[in-house]
Amino acid sequence: MTTPQHPEDFLSSLRLRSAREDGVFWVDDQRLGIFEPEAARRVSATNWHHFVLQDRLVDMVRRRRSPEVRWSLIRSTWLTQLHTLATAQQHGLLIERMERVLDARAGQDTDLTMLMQDVALRSLLPVALGGLTGAEAELVRRDLEMKLSRLVSATPGGVLHHLRHVAVQVRAGLVVRRVLRQRARGRRGREPDLTDPFVDLLPELGMDRALDVVTTVLTAIGGPPGTAAASVLYEFVRNPEWQRRLEAELAAVDPVEFRTAPTRAAPVTHRFVKEVLRMWSPPLLLVRRSTFAFDLGRTRLEPGQWYLLSPHLIHRDERVWQRPDVFDPDRFLPGAPHGPANRTCYVPFGWAPKKCVGANVAVVQLMALCHLLCTRYRLTVPDPEAVTMALRFAPVPENFRGRLTFR
Numbered sequence: 001m002t003t004p005q006h007p008e009d010f011l012s013s014l015r016l017r018s019a020r021e022d023g024v025f026w027v028d029d030q031r032l033g034i035f036e037p038e039a040a041r042r043v044s045a046t047n048w049h050h051f052v053l054q055d056r057l058v059d060m061v062r063r064r065r066s067p068e069v070r071w072s073l074i075r076s077t078w079l080t081q082l083h084t085l086a087t088a089q090q091h092g093l094l095i096e097r098m099e100r101v102l103d104a105r106a107g108q109d110t111d112l113t114m115l116m117q118d119v120a121l122r123s124l125l126p127v128a129l130g131g132l133t134g135a136e137a138e139l140v141r142r143d144l145e146m147k148l149s150r151l152v153s154a155t156p157g158g159v160l161h162h163l164r165h166v167a168v169q170v171r172a173g174l175v176v177r178r179v180l181r182q183r184a185r186g187r188r189g190r191e192p193d194l195t196d197p198f199v200d201l202l203p204e205l206g207m208d209r210a211l212d213v214v215t216t217v218l219t220a221i222g223g224p225p226g227t228a229a230a231s232v233l234y235e236f237v238r239n240p241e242w243q244r245r246l247e248a249e250l251a252a253v254d255p256v257e258f259r260t261a262p263t264r265a266a267p268v269t270h271r272f273v274k275e276v277l278r279m280w281s282p283p284l285l286l287v288r289r290s291t292f293a294f295d296l297g298r299t300r301l302e303p304g305q306w307y308l309l310s311p312h313l314i315h316r317d318e319r320v321w322q323r324p325d326v327f328d329p330d331r332f333l334p335g336a337p338h339g340p341a342n343r344t345c346y347v348p349f350g351w352a353p354k355k356c357v358g359a360n361v362a363v364v365q366l367m368a369l370c371h372l373l374c375t376r377y378r379l380t381v382p383d384p385e386a387v388t389m390a391l392r393f394a395p396v397p398e399n400f401r402g403r404l405t406f407r
């Protein structure tokens with residue numbers, strides 16, 4: 001398997017080949033690229049049809065089957081919990097946590113990409129796993145930050161960094177186990193978070209499977225939300241015209257309505273966020289293993305073979321988007337000729353039935369960030385021309401230095 005050294009080169013070669021080969025082609029001898037919107041939808045829909053959790057460790061050791069738990073149960077449990085958290089009060093708490101991080105850094109010259117990671121992670125951690133002590137939260141955050149730094153770094157960290165990370169990872173895993181156990185025994189309070197429903201499912205899941213479920217959410221909040229927030233800032237800085245439009249809308253918006261239903265209260269800002277997520281969708285590539293055989297026209301995907309999906313490549317495909325490299329939120333106006341031709345063309349949160357469960361929280365958070373940038377702070381970036389977008393595991397703005405000051 002050969003992969004060009006720079007992710008940017010790899011991705012642009014995929015984009016060129018995708019245009020030539022109708023979006024479905026063997027990237028190398030082991031991985032099929034499925035970058036044609038309808039094929040990506042179809043394979044995703046079937047592949048996870050009967051996806052179940054792995055057996056419990058103890059049962060694997062004893063060579064017996066665990067009670068079967070379907071992934072769809074895990075997802076519906078998350079979605080039910082997120083539905084109860086979709087209130088103005090919870091949105092308000094999320095925004096307050098974002099403010100706290102930003103207030104503490106106001107006035108300082110700072111790396112805005114790192115700041116956005118911090119804002120996203122600190123504000124979302126209580127949604128995933130709340131009620132932690134300061135030391136516990138610090139450990140869980142360190143684990144996620146180390147994971148992320150390996151993914152976004154241009155240079156891999158080396159063996160020592162890897163070993164250090166394994167040690168932190170083990171300790172963070174122990175924190176999650178302790179929280180689950182203590183909540184189950186009534187020694188720790190229950191929290192309105194994405195971990196809590198699994199406390200009641202512990203007998204059925206077992207501790208190691210429950211840990212995997214919580215880790216999936218933690219990993220999900222540790223990467224894409226922060227890079228997406230940095231991309232929002234990036235386009236905000238590059239588009240003064242849109243800054244003014246957002247400021248005009250958000251200065252006039254009713255705060256209660258904004259917390260209750262931000263997409264309805266601020267449609268211009270919603271379009272802006274949607275366009276940022278089209279241009280700069282994290283993660284750039286999803287690697288999946290096929291569990292079924294798929295007939296994809298000129299080629300077949302057999303069970304056990306690997307395939308790649310990419311919201312980013314679909315969003316930059318000239319066959320489905322007009323002028324895909326141009327940033328224009330108004331393409332999301334109803335009926336816009338350069339808008340999405342159909343639902344399969346706009347997939348920043350992936351594909352059913354594995355689609356991101358946190359999509360609504362993510363949009364609320366990014367819109368809240370725009371609100372803060374337009375009403376509470378002023379953003380100054382002394383050298384906007386120096387900022388570039390690096391394509392790593394996700395789009396990551398580089399040389400992004402600046403400062404936020406209070407209005």
Ligand code: HEM
Nearest residue numbers: 217220224225228282349350351354355356357358361362
């Ligand atoms: C802008 C922010 C975000 C982006 C762009 C994003 C994107 C994605 C994508 C592309 C996937 C994979 C979907 C697939 O395999 O087809 C995913 C999965 C997931 N996301 Fe997000 N996400 C974001 C924020 C969040 C947040 C805030 C949460 C939690 C509150 C979350 C929770 C999850 C979970 C749990 C999964 C795994 C779903 C599963 O395996 O069934 N995400 N996300």
